[in-house]
Amino acid sequence: MCPYFFEKREMREGRKGEKERDEEKKKEEKMYVSPFLIEVRGLEFSYNGFKLEVEALSFPAGKITAIIGPNGAGKTTLLKCLAGLLPIRRRTIFYDSQDIASLKEPVRARLIGYVPQEHSLAFNYSVLEFVVMGRAAHLSLFSLPSARDLEIARRSLEYVGLPSFARRTMSELSSGERRLVLIARSLAQETPVLLLDEPTTFLDLRHGQEILELVRRLTRERGKTIILTLHDINQAAHYADNLVLINEGQVVSSGLPGEVLSEELIEKVYGLKVSLVEIAGRRFILL
Amino acid sequence: MKRGPAWVWMIVAAGFLIIFFVSLILGSYRLSPKVVVRTILSPLFSSSREASAEVAHSIIFYIRLPRIFMAIIVGCALALSGASLQALFRNPLVNEYLLGLSSGAAFGAALSLVFFGPKIPVQISAFIFSLVAVLVVLSVSRSTGGSIVSLLLTGVIVSAFFSALLTVIEYLASPYALQALFFWLMGSFSLAGWREVAMTVPAIFIASFLLLLFRWRLNLLSLSEEEGRSLGINVRREKLLVIGLATLMTSVAVAAVGIIGWIGLIVPHLARMMVGADNRRVLPLTAVLGATILLAADDLARSLTSFEIPVGIFTSLIGIPLFIYLLKKSARIWLG
Numbered sequence: 018m019c020p021y022f023f024e025k026r027e028m029r030e031g032r033k034g035e036k037e038r039d040e041e042k043k044k045e046e047k048m049y050v051s052p053f054l055i056e057v058r059g060l061e062f063s064y065n066g067f068k069l070e071v072e073a074l075s076f077p078a079g080k081i082t083a084i085i086g087p088n089g090a091g092k093t094t095l096l097k098c099l100a101g102l103l104p105i106r107r108r109t110i111f112y113d114s115q116d117i118a119s120l121k122e123p124v125r126a127r128l129i130g131y132v133p134q135e136h137s138l139a140f141n142y143s144v145l146e147f148v149v150m151g152r153a154a155h156l157s158l159f160s161l162p163s164a165r166d167l168e169i170a171r172r173s174l175e176y177v178g179l180p181s182f183a184r185r186t187m188s189e190l191s192s193g194e195r196r197l198v199l200i201a202r203s204l205a206q207e208t209p210v211l212l213l214d215e216p217t218t219f220l221d222l223r224h225g226q227e228i229l230e231l232v233r234r235l236t237r238e239r240g241k242t243i244i245l246t247l248h249d250i251n252q253a254a255h256y257a258d259n260l261v262l263i264n265e266g267q268v269v270s271s272g273l274p275g276e277v278l279s280e281e282l283i284e285k286v287y288g289l290k291v292s293l294v295e296i297a298g299r300r301f302i303l304l
Numbered sequence: 305m306k307r308g309p310a311w312v313w314m315i316v317a318a319g320f321l322i323i324f325f326v327s328l329i330l331g332s333y334r335l336s337p338k339v340v341v342r343t344i345l346s347p348l349f350s351s352s353r354e355a356s357a358e359v360a361h362s363i364i365f366y367i368r369l370p371r372i373f374m375a376i377i378v379g380c381a382l383a384l385s386g387a388s389l390q391a392l393f394r395n396p397l398v399n400e401y402l403l404g405l406s407s408g409a410a411f412g413a414a415l416s417l418v419f420f421g422p423k424i425p426v427q428i429s430a431f432i433f434s435l436v437a438v439l440v441v442l443s444v445s446r447s448t449g450g451s452i453v454s455l456l457l458t459g460v461i462v463s464a465f466f467s468a469l470l471t472v473i474e475y476l477a478s479p480y481a482l483q484a485l486f487f488w489l490m491g492s493f494s495l496a497g498w499r500e501v502a503m504t505v506p507a508i509f510i511a512s513f514l515l516l517l518f519r520w521r522l523n524l525l526s527l528s529e530e531e532g533r534s535l536g537i538n539v540r541r542e543k544l545l546v547i548g549l550a551t552l553m554t555s556v557a558v559a560a561v562g563i564i565g566w567i568g569l570i571v572p573h574l575a576r577m578m579v580g581a582d583n584r585r586v587l588p589l590t591a592v593l594g595a596t597i598l599l600a601a602d603d604l605a606r607s608l609t610s611f612e613i614p615v616g617i618f619t620s621l622i623g624i625p626l627f628i629y630l631l632k633k634s635a636r637i638w639l640g
Contacts, residue, residue, distance in 0.1 A: 124536075126535055127536065133528075133530065140581040153535045154535060154536025158521065
């Protein structure tokens with residue numbers, strides 16, 4: 018069994034399937050354009066005594082929505098429900114009127130990309146090997162990634178600004194770089210929707226900013242719908258088009274940052290006296 | 305990513321061929337390399353045979369070749385099953401021996417040998433009980449968070465349980481059956497003939513083939529369950545598939561030659577050192593290396609002393625120190 022045999026076969030398959038797949042992709046892109054891409058209706062999820070209840074909530078397409086709230090408010094739980102990773106009841110979350118709970122795994126993974134917060138790895142894969150795993154939903158059970166899949170993975174790495182990292186191993190990366198590689202992997206998934214769980218936690222100011230700039234570019238350049246959880250309200254107000262403020266498993270307020278952020282509401286939710294200051298047309302929260 | 309699979313493959317292929325040839329030469333009946341080559345090629349030329357050539361012919365074709373084939377198949381099976389289980393349990397220290405899979409298979413096979421006779425084939429009984437063992441370990445490790453400590457403890461306990469059951473069988477077995485059982489349990493290729501090879505090949509061939517096709521997905525199964533699902537993997541279904549195939553290979557191998565431990569730990573590690581972690585490259589290399597290493601171990605087992613040492617002893621002598629080393633090192637490995 019010579020490895021070159023496999024490589025050649027990968028390349029041939031890549032050329033053959035390219036046209037068909039591009040056409041398929043165009044169809045998919047058409048399907049998912051709608052004014053309200055994601056809708057939540059009567060969602061309930063509870064575990065270990067914690068209960069998340071969302072009566073009605075919608076996330077606009079092609080925009081960044083940040084879910085904010087104090088620790089333990091249920092930000093990550095809501096995000097995981099939206100990602101279809103938790104066992105939710107049927108007919109509670111809709112992506113463009115498709116019920117997420119009844120979608121099969123690969124179909125769902127071609128629709129939603131999810132970037133987890135923590136990440137552990139048992140084997141030390143190279144960065145490219147790791148990113149190309151994002152292609153799984155596009156491949157059948159017994160097939161290997163084609164040359165085209167590897168190319169998509171390489172382009173995703175380029176997009177997040179790590180083009181020269183393909184051959185490094187995951188253990189050589191800093192935590193900021195690892196976060197970018199995780200984002201690159203979900204870009205390789207080629208989904209219209211991207212969910213990110215606390216993408217800036219444990220990063221310093223500059224690396225946190227880099228990631229949020231990248232997220233912004235993804236909506237502007239690629240039209241992705243992005244939902245992310247953030248704990249820094251100022252960051253959220255600056256980068257998000259919409260905010261969802263939750264507390265104790267309930268949505269307190271949602272809408273444009275200007276509507277959601279008020280001194281009274283923040284005091285109510287966080288139990289802190291703050292003042293809102295406007296500098297150069299941007300709102301800041303000061304303690 | 306460690307590159308250079310071309311030279312790695314050349315070295316591994318050369319190593320395999322050399323050891324294959326050496327295995328034909330080694331043995332209590334001395335055959336020179338020249339005689340071996342002439343005998344191997346004799347079916348092609350169908351020249352008239354002398355009496356001495358007749359002896360060489362039957363030694364090579366009826367004693368050494370089936371034994372060599374058995375070592376190749378079993379080495380391949382144990383190594384592939386080890387590599388797959390490591391991805392599945394998300395831990396490079398796991399192997400079929402530690403998970404209690406081998407003990408389950410040994411108990412099943414012994415049960416069939418002593419009590420059922422030909423009614424229930426050894427392979428099937430071995431498969432059922434090793435499947436039970438691995439599913440118990442999997443379910444316990446899931447509920448305890450899958451740490452290596454809980455995994456190993458559960459494996460040890462499951463092993464101990466099946467060993468206890470095996471002792472019961474030994475106690476109840478007739479002296480004649482007991483002798484056969486004991487000999488077989490030590491792990492040896494000395495009884496391998498073409499009939500045994502023919503009984504072992506089909507299951508292992510099919511399972512290896514499917515696992516090799518599946519090899520890239522093993523990378524995805526080695527991520528956390530949640531990550532796997534978010535990438536579009538039906539984690540439960542695919543894990544069951546891999547468990548089924550890996551268990552089938554191990555149990556058929558154990559049913560054929562008894563317990564040979566640690567191959568599933570040593571070989572995938574060696575393969576990863578050569579080509580990196582990606583199972584796309586690790587799995588094919590593991591298959592060939594597994595065959596080569598077990599063949600070499602069997603050569604040592606039958607030629608080092610005047611009597612034959614069970615081959616399982618050699619694999620343990622390499623495997624256990626390696627395991628201890630890796631366990632110490634794993635405390636320092638980066639795990640996110």
